[in-house]
Structures are given as C-alpha cells and as structure tokens.
Amino acid sequence: MRQVLRGLLFTCMAAQADAALLNQAQQQAWLEDINFYARQVKTQHIQPFHTLAESDFDQMISALKAQLGALSEVQVEVRLMAISRAIGDGHCNYLMMSGKHQHFPFRFKFFGETLRVVDTIPEHRHLLGMQLREINGVSVSELYKQLPAFLPGVDNQFSKQSSFEYYLTLHKLLFGLGIVDEKSPALFRFTGEEGDVSAKISPVSMREFGKLSSAYVRSEPKLSALDIGMPGISLSLLDKSKTAYFDFASYPTPEQVMSHCDALQARLKSAGSRYLIIDFRGNRGGNFYAGLALSACLLPLDQFDWMQGVYVLSDGATFSAAMSNTVQFKQILNARVAGTPTGGDPNHFAENSVYSLPNSGRRFSLSKRYYPFSDVQSHAVYPDIKIAPSWEDYRQGKDTVLIYILSQLSYSAVFVE
Template sequence: MKIFCSTKHIKAIAFITAMTILSGCVTSSIDNISWIHEKPLVNETNDSNARKATTNFPEKPAQYYLRSRQARSDTQNHKCSKALPELEDLVLEYTDDGDLWRALAICRAEAVDTKGAISAYREALALGTTPWESERSSSYNPNDIMILISKIYAKNGENKSALEWLKLGLKARYDDIPGLIDAPEYQLLKTTREFQQLLGISHVMTTSRHEGWLSDITYLRSKVAVLHSNPDHHSSALHLNKFLDKLIENIPSLSDEQITARITAFVGALGAGHDIFWPVDGLRGRLIPFALKFYQFSDGLYIIDAYEDALIGAKVDLVGDMSVENAYDIIRVAFPGDNDMGAKWHSVRHFAQPYTLEYLGVVNDAESATITVTLTSGEQRTILPKRRPFTPFTPALAMPKNGKIPLYLSKLNKNYWTQELRHLNALYVQVNLMINDEQESISQFAERIEQESSSPSIHNLILDLRHSPGGNGYLTPPLLRQLIRFNADPSKGELFVLIGRNTFSASQNLITDLDWIANPIFVGEPSGSKPNAYSESGRLQLPNSKFGLIVSSQFHQHSWPEDSRIWIAPDVPVTLTSKAYFAGRDPLIEAVQQIIQTNEQQ
C-alpha cells in the first residue's frame, strides 16, 4: 500500500506513525498476538470430509422431488402441521439434503419437539443449507443455525448447552450481537455473568468513567478479533494492540470526545469499507459534527447544505490552516475503505467531525476548529462552523437547495423507481437501496421492470446505482435475472449501468455479477468497492458508551479467485463537477444520450 508520508505533514499524521501503518515509511508485519487468531477467510463450520455420502436413494425419485417441493413450500408458508409428517418420511428416504433437514428442524421446533429440532438442525449444519427464495431478507448461515440451537436450549432451560452453542455461533462470526441481548429466549440467561460478558452487557450507572471506557476498549479488542474476517489484513496485530494499549493508558488525560475520536481511528485502521464506527449515538463522548454537508466534486470540496444559505455552493479552501488536498491525504490513510473512491465517499463525514480532525492533526483544537471558504460571490471567509447533533450514516449527494433538481436527484428517498425517457427510447431504473419497500418488494419491482422494458417503445435500459450503498444482497437475484434477460434480447439496445463512489456492498456485488454475466456499459466513476472484498456488516455495540459499529465479518469472493481489480472501472468515464451539480445537470445521462444518438445514426 503506497501511503502519503511527506515530511511536511509528519506532525499531522502522527497518529498513523504511532500505529505504524505507514508501510511506505516503516515496516509492518503480522505478529503472533493472542487476540488475533489464525483463521480461514471462509467460515469452516463443518467438515466436508467427515461425512460419507449415502448409498440409499429414493425408489421413486420424481415423486420424491414433487413431495419435497411441496413440503418445503408448506414449511415456508407456515403450514408445518401439514409438512411435518412428509418431512419425517423424506429425510429417511434420502439423508443428504441439508435444506430438508432444516425444514424438518423448523417444523419439529414448532411442534415443541425440542430434541428432535436440535438433532435436525445439527444435520442441517453438517450438510450446509441455502436460503429459500421466500426468506431472502433473513439468510440462514451456519452461525444462524448455531444461534437457533442455542435459543432452543435456552428456552428449554438448558443454560449450559445454550451458552456452548452461543459461543460456537459467535466464534463462527454471527453478525448481529446487539440483536441477541433482548432476544426473548435469553431472558433467563441474561442475568448470568457469562452471558453478559459474551454479549458486552454492562450497567452504565454503576460504572466509573475510567472503568466504563476500559470495558468498552476491552470488549472492542476481543470482539473485533473474533467477528472480523481478517482484522490484521491492513494493520498488523502488534500495532493495533499497541494502539489500544496506549488509548487505555491515556484515558485519564483525554476527554470523552477525544477517546471517541481515537476509537473511530482504530476502526478505520482495520482497513475495509465495511469497518465503520458511528460516533454520534452514544451515551458519552458523542461527536457533534459541523452543521454542514460537504461533497468532493472533481474540482474540489464544496458545501452543498448548510445552516446559512450563503454558505451553500462555497468551495472549501482550508480546514484549519491545512489545504483540503493535504487534509484529504491524511483522512484517506486513516480511513482507507476498499479503495480511494470509497475513501472519498466517506471522507465528507470526517471533514465534518472536528474531534476526528483534531486527532489526525488537521486542526489544532476541535472546539475552535475553523474552515476557510470561497463563497459563490468570490468573497473568502474563515468561519467557526455551527454544530448539529446528527450526521447521516452513509453520506450521499443531496438534492440541490437552490436551482433545478435533475432526475437523478429527484427521488433519493425512494428505495427504487422507474421512469420512461421517451427522448432516449429508454427505461430509467434507479435503485437507491437494496431493501424491500413496504409497498413493493425487489422481486415485484423486478417483475415490473420486465413488463415496462418489454414495451416496443423501450429500446435501452439505464440502471442508476450511483446512490446505492448496498442493503441485502440476498434480494438482488430477481433484479439480476431481469437485467440479464433484457441484455440478452436481440431486439433491444444497450444496458447502461451508472456507477460511482457510492456504489457499494450489495450494489457492488450486483455490478460484479453484471460485469461477469451480461454485457453492460458502465458509465460514471469507479465503484466504491471491489469485486472481491472484506464485506458484510457484523454489528457490535460498546457496552458502556453504547456506540454502534460494524466490521467486515466475511470475505466475499464474488468474482473469480484471482480478480485483483480495486474497483469496477467505467467504460465511459464521467465525473461530476460542482458547476454541473449546482446547475442541475447530469453529465452521465448526457453521455448516455450521446451514445444512444450515435447508435441510432449507424
């Protein structure tokens, strides 16, 4: 990793020197530290060589298939009383289908057959399972099954076994630890010390300030080591440990906000796009950001929303006494994300956090931090920005406050929507979040895309993923199938996919699939992640301050094994200038229009 290490700014990046993640300035190595365990990138929760394949196959395979299909459907539609006897027979006829064992476990649990449910879940765990189409919103990974077994034991009052399986699930990187705390099955276990320690439950009112932060840092160290798929892939275990040791040592001399800023930097040093600390929702040490919304256009950092209208449209020249360019070089090293586009996307949050800027050495003092801007009038002004108690978790480009609102910014509050562009003979499809809408699921939305794109008036399809930071990747197959169908139709024209720094996570996976299977034309900026990346969102909550964070709990090899691309690059590189944004123009659609018009003339 090539890291900015100019001697002119060594003071400003002192925190990175202390952690020794500047591989261009110092040597970093993987050290044998107890909290970092050697573990595979893939969760090895079962042993594929331990089980012999059955030699007993159904005598009537076609009838077996029809019966198993019906039994699965009944189970998914909550008709276990009908499905249960059939499932019992099916797993005797053929023992090697993990999905049937899981269906049987679900129905046995509903019938309060505790031992039978656990036995069936263990068979499912040994064989492996797949999520059903109807449950794409909640996958059943091996760690999910382990937690389900734990909950059955807990509900049955078998606390020792419940804790054993809970530990196994956590070791296998179960990624919603906060969601377990109030699970009804664990209400009796919740009072035990071992359960509290496993899940980081703490009684804030009875804990001193020092003990509270010590508890948070200790918990963070231990849980990141287990939940993160590869915590020292970017910074060595030695330096991560030294960083936390130093933070513990300095608790008495630091303010709550300064401690929070350092925890933010620690999570950033884990080095993946899904490693994100949320410093604004805790009980102590909350970081109150500037009441400004920034965006990094190709021609600089600009204010796109502010507490004072005169500041909207202003270009930021200095942060404290440091140029924006040098400040960004420091921020992108501290919070690298998956690539520079991802770092650029999230940097606008850090530009607005004075305590983070103070820790990075960008400003001298958080409380008196200033920025110098050039207003649209040409006047340069140095301001002490007002603060506000909240900033968006995933920064996004907002609708312009003054002037024309272009199509691509007109419905950012909708998860997904379509509009026919008659002048382009195109269907415009914008997906802003891969989450089912209450009124229309993504599967239903995909069916609507099929209907609308099948119209003779639609020759091209434009998929806009510029504002799509992800969501639930299990929901994308129906959308992917429709896009491939359109692209394969010889009577249709082009499939354009608009991408950029905010195309991330589940949306990155979608464009990786399209790039591999279909033949789209990518337009815009490079994507904010890469085809193979540390991903997922393993959720944690610090026990005392109650700050939330996510870490990369799985490695997603979504592309071919040796795909080393750092992003998906656009076929048609188009950037957004501040001038185009504030004028309400969309350079990407303009480029698409030129291509379509050229194709029509040929």
C-alpha cells in the first residue's frame, strides 16, 4: 500500500507538463482550496476511510501542499483526481471537467483488448473503426497502466475500462500527466486493415465532442421506439416475440414515471406483450427510485411471464442507479441478467453530494450513503447469460446481446402458441 501511495504522490512530479508554475497568490488560493477539500472529505463523506487509511490521506494532502511551488494548476488538479480515486469509491471524485477543458475528437470502445474508434468528427472519418495503438509514443497498454489511478467513476475493473474509454480523450488530463503538450497537436497512431496510420490531432471544444457517440447505428434487430412520456426511457413492441423492450438510457424523475404509468399499462395490455426486456447498457445512473417506479408500474400486469420471461441487459457502463436497479430487478422482477458485468459494485457508496472549491470553483463529489444490495461480496453484478459483443457485429450494426435474447423469446412465443 505504501508503494502505491508513493507512486500516486509523485506520478505528476515525474512527468512535468510544459505549463506555468503557480505564483504566490495562486499557491495561497490552492492551499485554501485543498484545505477545504480535505475538511469536506473528512466531515461530509459517510465513511471516507473505508479503503484508504486516514494517515495515508493526510500524507497525500500534506505532500501536495508542500509541493505547490513546483506544480502548475493542471498538475494540482491531476493530483486531486488521484487522491479522490485513492479514497476508493466511484461516487467520490474530483471533477476536472468542471473547469475549462477540451477533448480529443474521438469516442473509443474496447473489444476484448483492442481499443477502436467508434465515432469522430468529419475531418477524421477515415480513422473510424481503427485500433488506437499509441498517443505521442505512449502505447495504449502503458496508458491503461497510468490512467486508472486518476479516473473518476470507478467501482471495479469494468467501470475502469469504461471510464478509460472516455477520459482518454480529456486533453487536460493527458496534459497534466505530461503525455501531450498544451498547445501542440498530439501524434496518434492507429492500425487499420491496410496497416498503420499516424495523424496529428488537436483537441476540440466540449460542445463539439459532446455531439459524438457512435457512428455505428444499430440496424439489427429493427426497433421502432415509442415515446412513453418518460424522458430517457423508450419502448419498442416486438410482435414476433411478443416482447416489450425498454431502452432505459437515462433516468427520468419518479414523478414522470408514475404520471405516465396508466397510459403505459394500457399500451402494453393492448399489445399483448408476454416478455419483458429492460436495457441498462450504457446507463451511468440517476435516481434509482425512478427504476423502482417503473417496476411498480409493470408488476400488476399478469400478462408477462414472470417466471421465465424477464431480462435485464447490462455492461461495464451500467453504473450507480442502473446497477442498483439491475440488482433490484433480479429480485423483484425475477429477471435474468444478460450481457457483460456491471461497472457498479452491488455493495457500494453512493448518493453523492457535489461541492465547489471556494477559489478555483472546481467541483468534487463525495458519497453520503452506503447500499449493501447483495449478501454475496462481489465487485459487480455478473450476468446469468454472458454475451460480449464482437467488433464485427458492432461494425455491422448488430446488437449481439439483444439478438440472442430475442431469438430465445421468439422460440418461446412459438412454443406457447
């Protein structure tokens, strides 16, 4: 543990970024901010030292304050990311993106150990689908060793991978670690079907980056999403398999779910749906009471096969409330989980409050509740049916997990008839 802490204390010092060091006034302002951060951790987190010893936390804070004169602002922020990460729960984070920031214009996704470009801006469309090999000479495997000590939103190895896919694009983080320069484009190297391709890439605004998600649109199975008045949740009715498929991408309020429950029940009764799929893949959380409200709306419908016909879909980005609802739906809906393990820990610190540093205005979050959702100690909700999408299916727009579950339900629907 001491070696890990020592590594965290000096990682940013070992890779000096080419940025202006803090002047005396800035050092004083950051000293006040760091003291505020440390007080809030100790007084507002429900159990701040569940993983990291308080003495080790104090050592990291003291070292950061002592070294302020040798650091730039971005290096201070990276150090605060590392300290927050060392506390050891995915809802306790220093939010580097609460200040000005840019992103490299890519969305990445792992397929096995291969990290591929799944979306980018028009200027770089020729790089779609290629495997990222390195950034400024630092390999992806080496980056995957360096970055996890700083990544927010991490409960386990699955959310670590999901967070890495996203934060690898954050220019300020890579700059603070000395991997990229502040103003010069970074040299990215990719591998495609025809060999290696190198490109000098400049970061873009959050507004432009935020338009990216995935260029590979799901084309199979074909779905017709219906607006059910619950923002973030859509419904597709699949007649062939008699299935109601809910794409639970983000969280509405519980009130929005409850106010549209009667209309939803009427629609499901009219459709005669017998099987139920609730898809939490890619859902990083919200208010899990909204998920419970949805389950309360569905449970009175006797038309569903509550013994064998309910599925929940998960992946490494299924986090926080989405992970909680996955566990809860296994219990109260008798659902089977399909896909890959959740990024959230079923026994986890959650319900974070967000605080602003008094001088810099940067924000950080601290967990204020603990939820033990499982009697079995496990870092994730592991699927009953493990299905990992392949790159080839993803490239072709095939939803491997959903296709498999629907094929099983289509067979069951025919058998029932």
